[in-house]
Amino acid sequence: MLLLTKIFGPWALTAFAGPKNLDILPAANTYVQIRALAWPTILVGWVAQSASLGMKDSWGPLKALAVASAVNGIGDIVLCIFLGYGIAGAAWATMVSQVVAAYMMIETLNKKGYxxxxxxxPSWNEVLTILGLAAPLFVMMISRVAFWALVTYFATSLGTNVVAAHQVMIQSYGMCSVWGQPLSQTAQSFMPELIYGINRNLSKARILLSSLVIIGATLGLVLGIVGTSVPWFFPNIFTPDQTVIQEMHKVLIPYFIALSVSPGTHSLDGALLAGRDLKFISLSTFGCFSLGAVLLIVKIYSLVH
Structure with a gap:
C-alpha cells in the first residue's frame, strides 16, 4: 500500500476526482502521501489488536486507541490551528497517532509474554491455513471497500456540492456505525469456544447470538434516530452552505435505514466469522457489492441523461 500510494497515488486521485474537482488534487495528494507512511505500521497494529481481542483482552486495545485519539486530536489542534499546516498537519497528526497505536498494541502482547x-x-502448512481463512475474508472486505470507493467516485463526478455533502454523511455514518463493531468482536471472541471448544455448548452460543441481535436492533434504532436528527435539525454544524445542506437532506431516509440495520449486521457478521461460514459471508458480500454497483450505475446514468 505504501509503494502503490507513492507511485500511483496522483494518478489514482486524478482518475477518482474527475475533471470537475481538479482544484482539490494538490491538497488531496499531500494528505494521501503523508498518510501512506503509516500503512506498514497500521497492518501490524491491526494484527496485534486482533490477537488481543482473540484473547478476550479489550482493555489493551482500548488504551492504545484512547492514547492515539488524544495524540491525533492534540496534533490537529497544534499543527492545523496554531502552526497553520492545514491538511498536511491533519495528515501528520493522524499518521503519528496510528504509529503510536500500533506500538502500544504490540506492547500489550509483550506484557502477556509474547x-x-x-x-x-511461516511454514507452508501455516501459509495454506492462513490463505484458507484470509481469502474469503479478503473477498468480503475488498467488496465493501470497493463499494464505498465506488460511491465516492460517483459522488465526485456530480460536482463539488454533492461530494461535500457525501463527505459529511459518510463520515457521520462511520462515527455511528463503529458502535456496532463491539458486537461483532464479542461474537468472534466468545462464540468459537462455544461452537468448537472443549466446553462446547451450542445452546449458549444461540443465546449469545440472540442477545447480540437484540442489542444490535435496539442500538440501530437509537443510532438511526440520533444520527439522522443531527444533519436534519443541525446541519449548520457541518456547513453553512445551503446547497450542500439540501444535498444532505436528499439522502436522510436511506441514511436512517443504513444506520438502523448496521449494528445488527455487525452481530451477524461476527457470528458467521466465529462459525467460519466464510464461503457464505464472502459470496453474500460480493453479491451485495455487485447489486449495489449496478444500482449506482443505473442511478448515475439516469441523472446524467
Whole structure:
C-alpha cells in the first residue's frame, strides 16, 4: 500500500476526482502521501489488536486507541490551528497517532509474554491455513471497500456540492456505525469456544447470538434516530452552505435505514466469522457489492441523461 500510494497515488486521485474537482488534487495528494507512511505500521497494529481481542483482552486495545485519539486530536489542534499546516498537519497528526497505536498494541502482547517485535517465517502448512481463512475474508472486505470507493467516485463526478455533502454523511455514518463493531468482536471472541471448544455448548452460543441481535436492533434504532436528527435539525454544524445542506437532506431516509440495520449486521457478521461460514459471508458480500454497483450505475446514468 505504501509503494502503490507513492507511485500511483496522483494518478489514482486524478482518475477518482474527475475533471470537475481538479482544484482539490494538490491538497488531496499531500494528505494521501503523508498518510501512506503509516500503512506498514497500521497492518501490524491491526494484527496485534486482533490477537488481543482473540484473547478476550479489550482493555489493551482500548488504551492504545484512547492514547492515539488524544495524540491525533492534540496534533490537529497544534499543527492545523496554531502552526497553520492545514491538511498536511491533519495528515501528520493522524499518521503519528496510528504509529503510536500500533506500538502500544504490540506492547500489550509483550506484557502477556509474547515478543511482538520478532520475525518468523511461516511454514507452508501455516501459509495454506492462513490463505484458507484470509481469502474469503479478503473477498468480503475488498467488496465493501470497493463499494464505498465506488460511491465516492460517483459522488465526485456530480460536482463539488454533492461530494461535500457525501463527505459529511459518510463520515457521520462511520462515527455511528463503529458502535456496532463491539458486537461483532464479542461474537468472534466468545462464540468459537462455544461452537468448537472443549466446553462446547451450542445452546449458549444461540443465546449469545440472540442477545447480540437484540442489542444490535435496539442500538440501530437509537443510532438511526440520533444520527439522522443531527444533519436534519443541525446541519449548520457541518456547513453553512445551503446547497450542500439540501444535498444532505436528499439522502436522510436511506441514511436512517443504513444506520438502523448496521449494528445488527455487525452481530451477524461476527457470528458467521466465529462459525467460519466464510464461503457464505464472502459470496453474500460480493453479491451485495455487485447489486449495489449496478444500482449506482443505473442511478448515475439516469441523472446524467
Amino acid at each position: 515478543n511482538g517485535f520478532t520475525f518468523s517465517v
